[in-house]
Every structure is written in C-alpha cells, then in structure tokens.
Amino acid sequence: MTLWAPLTVGTMHLPHRLAMAPMTRDRSRPDGVPTDLNREYYRQRASMALIVTEGIQPSEDGQGYLLTPGIYTEAHVAGWREVTDAVHAAGGRIVAQLMHTGRVAHPENTPHGRQPVAPSAVRPAGTMFTASGPQDMPTPRALATEEIPGVVQEFRHAASAAVAAGFDAVEIHGANGYLVHQFLADNTNRRTDSYGGSVANRIRFAVEVVSAVSDEIGAERTGLRISPSNPYNDVVEADPRALYSALLGALAPMDLAYLHLLHFGDELLLGHLRRAWPTTLLLNRAGADMDSRVADLDAGRADVITVGAMALANPDLPARVRSGAPLNSADPSTFYGGDHRGYTDYPTLEEATTRAR
Template identity: 75%
Template sequence: MDIWTPARVGALELPHRLAMAPMTRDRSTPEGVPTELNVEYYRQRASMALIVTEGTQPSADGQGYLLTPGIYTEAHTVGWRKITDAVHEAGGHIIVQLMHTGRISHPSNTQHGRQSVAPSAVRPQGAMFTASGLQEMPAPRELSVAEIGEVVRQFRQAASAAMAAGFDGVEIHGASGYLVHQFLSSNANRRTDEYGGTIANRIRFAVDVVSAVADEIGADRTGLRVSPGNPYNDMAEDDTHELYLALAAALSPANLAYLHLVHTGDEELLRELRQNWPTALLLNRGGATIDERIADLEAGLADVITVGAMALANPDLPERIRRGAPLNQPDPATFYGGDHRGYIDYPTLEPVLT
C-alpha cells in the first residue's frame, strides 16, 4: 500500500499513513500540567496523520520522570484541552498515551514522594535522573491484588479524562519496561498468584487495563503499544514469541483500534502478529530510514508507520517526504527538558506565519 493512501484506524479516518510516535520530552510543569510551549509543539506537527503524545501518567503513582504530564486532575484536563483544540484546528488527530512507569521511578521525581509500585518488589538495575542528579532507583513496593484493581480503575478514569480533554483516543503503554510490560516480563514479575507465573497470568494485567479503557471510551478509540523482547529498563522475557501471540489472541476479540508494535528484530513474530491481528497494525521500526519504513507499508507489514526523532526534528515531515526535501537532523542534547530550543524551533520548508 502507498503511504499517501488514506487509512482507517478504529474510529479515525487518517489522510495518510505516517504517524508521530510517543516521545518523552519533559517540558510540563512540576505538577504535570501541559504548557503553552507544549501547545505549540503539538500544533506544529498536526500534518502527521496521527499524533501519539508523550507518555502521560494516569495517576500520581504512575509518574517516574521529572516534568512529565498527567491526565488525572482537572488542571491536567484543561491544559491538554488547549493542545487537542490546537491540533484539531490545524486538521490533525491526536491520541494520548497513558504511561504508568511502575518501578522505573524515583520518589524525588513525584509530587507525593512515595515508593514506586510494581508487580514484585524487584529493584531495577540503573539510575534515574532527578533534580539533584542521577540516583539509583530504589526497590518498588509489590502491589496487592486489590491495589492492582485500583490501578486498572485509574487507567479507566484517565481514559475518561482524556475524552473530556478532547483526545481522539487512548494508547496504553505496554512497552519499554514500564508497568504493563513489567507484568508481562519474567524478571520483574515474580508473583505466584493470578497475575504471575504462567503466560495466561502474566498477560492478565494488560488485558484488564485494555478492557477497562475500551469499556470506558470504546474499543475503536483504544490502542496498545508493545515492544516484544525489548530489554530496555532491565526487562527480560523468557518466552517472547508465545507471550505476545497469546496477548494478541486474548485481545483480538475486542477489535481495538490498533496494535502499535515497536519492532525489536523478530521478523517472524512481526509477520505472525500481522497475520493474526484483526485491526490496524502500527509499526515503529527504530533506527530505520524513511525509505525502509515505507517499504514495510508497501510489503503489507503495517497499516501505518510511526516515527519519533524524525517528527521531532521535522514539524512538516509529510511535506518534506512528498517533495523529497532534505530532513533536519535531531539534536539529542535537547531531547529532554529545557526550553523552546530543540522543541519548537526546528525550521520548516515554508516560513511559519505568526
């Protein structure tokens, strides 16, 4: 299929097949409220067929990093509404990614300063950047079964708030070593109850969260992001292939809007998920060129391709690709935190009217 062919993704009719992947940028207020800088950042990128926002915590316990946005207070909702209005006025679509970081956190990065929560009390290897510098991540507290139910409710409530904020849908972050992925893993999840051990038990939390969100806002506005075999944030999976095929099979009857796959090298798994997933497949092939990503579309391996740093550095990326124009190169030094530099000042092909 051609990149410029319109695509249907759940309830959304997209004008083409190039979407913006979620990227943490650490530029919200300390309370997690989006700012006018954030409004301009997303507005500039509204020509992408679909924007998936940076990871957004569904609760106070869901925060792991400094200056990340939330979607669980009225102030959060009001702040996000300015962004969704701006994107819609510019003709775009925008979905919020709900990201509970679980054990990938540090108490000093949160408003309440509490110990992080996780499937099991297993400390992750690595350090977390905080206002006072890098600090070792402490061991999390294991969630009780009752508390797991409360976390699921928080995802549901956040999804409801997202609709009130004007979003077109919700993506649940089940990748990159955060809470949903922690339940899927075989090293972070050492539970022996109904949420641990077997594959059927380890996928249960993901299924519970997705089901709650889909029930709240509609399956056709609900997506899930996964990254099979990704070791990021001290993850390990002993049974990746079987695990993700089982997860896909459990979720297939719901007819979600999409599955967002971060491809980590298993071509056989990619093809099996593509064959067995009943709705849209969004594919993020990290490190690939734009031509390589378009080739995935043309080969029928995906319905939509998502790009991160390319969209970060090129607010008008679709137009640049149409024209065969050169691309701006992203500046990693300005990826996280800071001001407008490396955020809203990347040049466009045409002068921006002010």
C-alpha cells in the first residue's frame, strides 16, 4: 500500500505518507510564546509522517485570533525550539505554517490594537471571538502599495526565525481566506495597482512571499498551502482554474518542497493542478474518510495525505490505521482554547486498552 511507502520531501525523509494538517487550537500564551502544553501536544503526534503546525503569525499585524502563537521575537523562537526539540527527540518532523490573517481579525486580539490590514478595505462577514465576547470584524485598512514589500519582509523574517527555532520546513498559508488568499480572490482584492485587477497582478503578492521565503531558507524547505474554490472567511473566486493555473505556473520553476492542497470537491480541478505541479503534492480532502484519502495516494492524485480532526483525536493515528484499530472521536467543544482537555488527554490505543482492563 502506498500509504506506508517512505518518501523524501525537500530535506525531510518521511517514513510513511500520513501527515497532520494545520489546526488552530488557541492555547499559546497571550504574547504568542508556545507553552509546555503546546510542546506536549506536538510531541504526542510525532509518529505522523510530518506535522504542520497551527497557523503562526509572522508579525503583530498578522494575528487575528486570541492565544495564537508567533514567530517573530526571540521569545517565540526559544519557545518553539522546545517544541521542535521534543518532536525531533520522538522521531518526528515538524513544519511551521506562517499565517497572516489579514482582514480576518479584531484589534482586541492583537498586541497593538490596530485596525487589521488587507489588500482592500472590504469588511468580512461574520464575527470574531475576543476576550470580551464575539464582535463584528471591522473594515480593514487597505495596504498602500509601498507597504507591501514590508509585509513580504515579515514573512521572510518569520521563515528565518522558524529555521532558527528548529523547524524542518516552512509552509506559507495561502488558503482559507487569510491574507495571501485575500490578494488572490476577486471579492477581497479590489486594488487598481500592480497587485490587483488581472490574474497576473492578483497572484503577485503570493509569488513574492513564496520567493522571499524560498530565497531566505531554501526552496527545499518551503511549501505553500492553497484552497481553490474554498468560500471560507467570505472569499469568492470567479475562475479558480485560471487563477491557480497562473499561480502554479509562476511557482513551478522555484522547485519548492511541496504544495499542500485543501480540496473541496472539484475533481477536474484537482487533476489539472496535480498535473501542473512538479514536486510533492500534499492533499487534504476535507471531510473524507480514511479509505477515500488512501485511494488518492494509490491513484496517484497525491503523494502525501494530511488529516486534521483524526490526528487531533488520535495521537497514535498511524499505528491505529496500520492495525485497523478503532479511532477516538474528536470533541469539537474543545477545539479552540481551554486547557489539556481535548488537547493532550486523548488516549493512545495502548492507554485505552489498559484503562479497559
């Protein structure tokens, strides 16, 4: 079975092809420094082929949610070093996902309390949870053209900090309606400068960010996550095939470690993007069962499959899948924020068996 075949992805040698997808968990310190609980959470899941962390903000402006981690100060680097050391000691590989939330934010959740920034001053639908309760997300401030190179530099600095913290690679979050995706999408990018309008202009920011990170830490340590046709966070893409064909065409010559595709059911588009991408493809088929995901590997639609809730609820997921053992069910009420409950207390198969005796 392809699932258990080893694979080299960039500089990482994977023992199998079942990886952990990034998941926001809101359990870091208020200053964005990881905690001992974060370290234990990731350490427990080191048997995954690789771990992609929750989104990590590359700057103060990049934070949208409460208690999410950062990677732009010395304290952040020191905190993450404890996490990566623990994962490596347990035999795992761990990738830092850099996530600038852009307009999906609220001033109360950031260190500086400033208005969120975005490609255009278009307010997202929905509310944001803050320390004082749910609040409408405000209209963001459109980035001036001359500010954009500084934002690109934030990603470059964060990537350098991630390597200093011991991460094996960096994944740029270009999906789910956050800043990179906001530049790509028609409804969130209404700019009239060189970063807006045509497809070539709307992919420019993504290409510049990926290029900067790749230049800083090496293409072999750089990945990108995308989610074509994903309406999450109030995003609309008029022509995903044209948009992502142009994006992948611009990125393919960079020889990145991987592309991480969050798939939403357009099988023709999946096949097109698979053929267009020259290196490793990680595939997250949203909501699918394990058999469907493994079928993607066996059919060559993906090189690695990533799972979210299954890895969250089963710290020993590869062992359970390999042996055909039952899986723990995830508890959605504990997904965001809180303590160890629903975070580090899901039992391994061995622990569950011992308790049942």
